[in-house]
Amino acid sequence: MMTFLVSLAILAFESTLCWGALYENNSGLVKSDVQFDFIVVGGGTAGSVIANRLTENPNHSVLVLEAGGSNENVLDIIVPFFNIRAVPNTPQDWNYTTTAQTGLNGRSIPYPRGHVLGGSSSVNGLAYTRGSKDDYDRYARLSGDEGWSWDRLIPYMRKTERFHPPSNPTEQFNPAVHSFTGINSVSLPAFPRDTDARVFATSSELSDEFPFNIDMNSGAPLGIGWAQVSIKNGSRSSAATSYLAPQYIARPNLHVVLNTMVTRVLQSGSDSKTGQPAFQTIEYSSNVRGSPRFRVTATKEVILSAGSIGTPHILMHSGIGDSASLAALGIAPVHNLPSVGKNLSDHSFLRSSWLVNSTKTFDNLERNATLAAEALEEWTTTKTGPLVDSITSQIGWLRLPNNSSILQNFPDPSSGPLSPHFEMLFTNGVPGTPPATGNYFTISTGVVSPSSRGSVTLNSTDPFDPPVINPNLLGSELDLSIMREAVRATQRFVAAPTLADYILSPISINDTASDTELDAFIRNHATSLDHPVGTAAMSPPHAGYGVVDPDLTVKGLVGLRIVDASVFEYVVAAHTQASVYIFAERAADLIKAKFK
Template sequence: MAWLRVLTALALGAICSGAIIESIADLTKLKLKFDYIVVGGGTSGAVIGNRLTENKDVSVLIVEAGGSNANVLDIIVPAFCTMATPQTPQDWNYTTIPQPGLNGRAIAYPRGFVLGGSSSVNYLIYTRGARDDFDRFARVTGDEGWSWDSLIPYILKNERFGLPADHHNTTNQFDPKVHGFNGINSVSLAGFPSDIDSRVFEATDELSEFPFNLDMNSGNTIGIGWMQATIKDGSRSSSATSYLAPEFVNRPNLHVLLNARVTRVLPTGPTSFDTVEFVQSLDGKLKMIRPRYTLTAGSEVILSAGSIGTPAILLHSGIGNSTTLSALGIEPLHNLPSVGQNLSDHVFLGASWLVNSTNTTDEAARNATLAAEELAKWNTTRMGPLVDNPGSQLGWLRIPNNSSIFEQFSDPSAGPTAGHFELLLANGIVGPPPPTGNFMSISSALVSPTSRGYVELNSTDPLAAPLINPNFLASDFDMFVLREALRASARFAAAPVFSNYIIAPFSFNATDTDPELDEFIRANAGTVFHPVGTAAMSAKGANFGVVDPDLTVKGLQKLRIVDLSVLPFIPASHTQASAYIIAERAADLIKAAQ
């Protein structure tokens, strides 16, 4: 199969072309000046570069630490998203510090080290979040522009909803009234049927606890519905393939520099941080002896390096907690104690059931011949099981309002349209299958966590990885919700429609006690890779937070942050859509300030 993967990659050709520069030396030869320098060519950074250069008189440079997304098969084929990270050349290959809530385990913490950022390596799920999520952002920032209703034009501006790969009839699988069909980033429904599809929705009819939700991107997420994903014609649609597609990246006023890692932002005045310092980044192998280059933006520097990269750059620049920075040996230039704090993420927990079927994804995972046949079909027709990510259905659910847990904790969710936990259904096991058996998975995710962590430094070397502590499951509330999520998944699996399909539980038993479930959770939980909050928005004039509602860094000039680090709370959703929405509005905020 290896030869087929190589030939497929070669046949794909370059996905991005135009003003993409792969070495700093080539950029310096051009002797260009830029109005805006965007640090990070990921989900948000690509949007900013695209939208600002709609004005031909505005010049933008996007500086991306990673390399090209072109010809990387595990990025392009939707079903191969599970192989895009961790520990690949397209991953920053971060690791958390040991997590007490996970039995002391340190876990891989993938982030996209490639053009398109995490939109190039994620699991492609497109969920905007709940109306209540965004309305809460508006309340805490005092800016109505961050409310759901205000953001709908930006949601539609981003989205190009299209036909699934197999062009099947999608009636009653989504609500066209809430979608955009003329945007830039492609979204579609699953393009290959699975054995569990009809059973899942029959179960929603049989069990009132699990209502059917026609379209969870309507603003009300509660219930089980069809998954929507950033896929176009059977291939991944990332910010690199959409916002930096040839018709955009070929603009003479837009340049993208790859393999260039920004180490710091530098001041040209007491409060003006408009210069970036960077080094050549090749295969992630960096040494302090590498030459350092600087470029100054005519108007602004925009940090879009993500919830790990953005706070790390700020801290190395002397922007953060002055006391902590001084103790580490970094000269403090601007005291902002909130930088790197408030890290929030979703906890993921896989669970599977043995089923009476041989038509699951487990077969191809064990059978190289079948896997090669599926890849050949995808390569020649863009059809077959590889056109989808691993799941076709998902849903969000809430803990009942009369639950005893709310006698101890106030509800951390944004409101009734947002879930406390998520269920993700897949026609196969999560992870590599055992030698025999076929499976259905109903995985759980904690989506309204109360635990908070941090991103901090333990070195003055800006090329060293920061300390990442999501502080998973530090709260009794979080453990309670995951236990309830597991029990909810067991109740769903017990629906009458599964009586002749499910043979036995594989991961845990519905009769397990709280201590037994806790043991299973702490030994097996991981993350959905949705870090947010480390450079959070707060109201203008607030003595906490990192950016004002217009995303400018508090107390500074010419420095703005546009990525998921600005969210003060984690939305009850998969977060790539939020990154697009933030960036679309941010582009207009930047234009208004010109």
């Protein structure tokens, strides 16, 4: 039946292209000479927002081209607890790897990015964290546009969010901070875990260092609180299930095409007023190497929403980037923007685990096939049970003490006093594959205000070849020092008297380890939190650096705009999906204002 419906959709697409739908491939587009007002490159977190909001105006036609396939019927995407199975090394992942990372003792690591409708919102860890007021005020200050400040973005925070409060919300969140009428669903953990009370009891006992925070999305995230997650009724809420839900896909002016790779953006002419080159044509093919390439032109704008890896990759293959580097590779330079692909910023990540005096952890679920089958059956039939939540129930956001020797020796990398330097993620077990026996408690740490910067570059002239990705994780002494202090903080946390009968022994690194030994452990085991940003960063108008102006249009060009995490000058001290939704909401209004 599904094949029949898809075939009908493609036939309709090929014949008239006059009604909106979701298409499995671009065969109809190839045979059509129809024009679109807007072409959105990437049906991910930001691209889905743009497509939804622009098609609210029935006079605007929008084409979305997504390189990946459908998000539907993929359990590892849909079931919240399975999120760590969604990537890497799956069809829903681009399956990138990094260069050898100096800060990770020369290790090359997987670098997941969503290769599916909904993009990384379909495969991420589900955490919905806006970041601090200071983060957004820094965006406004550095771009010269107050529209990117926290206070000015609050309407967009509310516009994107549909919060689902629990039945007993006491001391779990602050309703005044949230919206209950937006599009993307956000909720709190729904299945109680053995570590919940223990984490908050420890927070209370060690409140000077680990204070309780009732709502980390208030703009003042410091402290420990309940994780807020993009989950609706026990299933993942992604950009694909929210902004591109069936009622929006059905709009006659919205066309979403899957399995279609955009290889370049091309000059379509020049602006009649300014003489600046206009880039409103895209080159595309199926997502199979060697496929024929075709072109389609937007009458108004092309919006690149391919993400912090995909967007610079497309720009550089289009000749937009550092002209000398592109020419040396054999790509004809078209528009010199040396900042393209530079300024890559990401969060480094590390897990530390302890053996505990309990049998009530999800390690048993991971090891016991019978328990796993029972849990999946419960989720399938009632959307209840242990699979309805992500693996993380609580999150902590913490700063180094003001008198820390680290802050005496290095400039503070955070955006301000409300922003954390590191994160703690509390997990009732060992994520993934636990040891064969025993039960465990895990606290993962992330450096969320990093000073290291990396890059995305090309390794060939073939757009189907993956880019060279160097996030430079733990590439500075400051970042390593912050991670070291983050691990020391977890050791102090588990040493609290209230956990004396619970924590038995560490299985990762002993609390007696020297700094040298701890640094070696960190470099040998740290990875990425998969939050790359900054590779097409915004800067003030007429600045000699950056890639986009504060309205997110590409500097020196017309008809080409970028809306995704690549435009952030700095990585937000939070998980990035919320900030991408928020930025995209405002970007949609900027586009609407231009094309009334």
